[in-house]
Amino acid sequence: MEPEQNSWLVETDWLNDRLGDPKVVVFDATWYLPTTLTDARQQYLEEHIPNALFFDIDDISDLTTTIPHMLPNPIKFSSRMRRLGIGDDMTIVVYDHLDLFSAARAWWMFRAMGVSKVYVLNGGMRKWTDENRPIDDYPHRPRLEQHFTARINEDLIASVDDVLLAYKNGVPQIIDARPSNRFKGLEEEPRPGVRRGHIPNSINIPRTDFLYQDGSFKNNDDIREVFLDAGIDLDKPVITTCGSGITAAVPLLALSQIGHDNHRLYDGSWAEWGVNTQLPVATG
Secondary structure, eight states: OOSSTTOSEEOHHHHHTTTTOTTEEEEEOOOOOGGGOOOHHHHHHHSBOTTOEEOOTTTSSOTTSSSTTOOOOHHHHHHHHHHHTOOTTOEEEEEOSSSSSSHHHHHHHHHHTTOOSEEEETTHHHHHHHTTOOOBOSOOOOOOOOOOOOOOOGGGEEOHHHHHHHHHHOOSEEEEOSOHHHHHTOSOOSSTTOOSSBOTTOEEOOGGGGBOTTSOBOOHHHHHHHHHHHTOOTTSOEEEEOSSSSTTHHHHHHHHHTTOOOEEEESSHHHHHTTOTTSOOBOO
């Protein structure tokens, strides 16, 4: 049985009932900003959902560029998934420890690689543990290598040139998911050499605006209200951005939840834009 129709989320009870299903693969996609000095892989080893694999966002990336964790090419992505025992016909569920901070990034990466049966665990590890569901503290059991073929979906990916055109033309609309103080340029960026501020004409909607206080994702009516209150025209295309392409996937997930399908994620995000002195910056 597949998750709820027209939703990219699965609930904890749905996943708990399928932990032993070999066709359902769970990924811990936790990732931390480098300034936190927290090791996500070590945390995974100490506490994860039973049989979950670790999705290493920094490793499953294009390591030929200085821009952090850019989307890898399909060959590398396919190779990593095959080694992990992921097949083309499997249902994938991703979660993180940070109330939907990085799980949406892994979800977007799978979608950008042509995977359609990929979902985010609503409420993540926080809700799972609050409900006293089972936890493991040992590595996953090795899985047999499977056939996996990535097919890049360019419709979900925006380049710096796409964003520059959007800034100049006013379309697509640009949503920045960083905290408001970083968007306004009131705080230093976590990466050295990156300027403060934001892409001119972009609209700030912090990723936490899409979450309830318990860390679960807002319902569709409340999601629409978030976008409309921010001045987003849901009949027009959108590009999402953030610090380095991680939390930019949260508003993109929200758009997908409400049926908006004309959207892309700016993979380089502020880590690329903010270091290029030829590109304009706004503050305030």
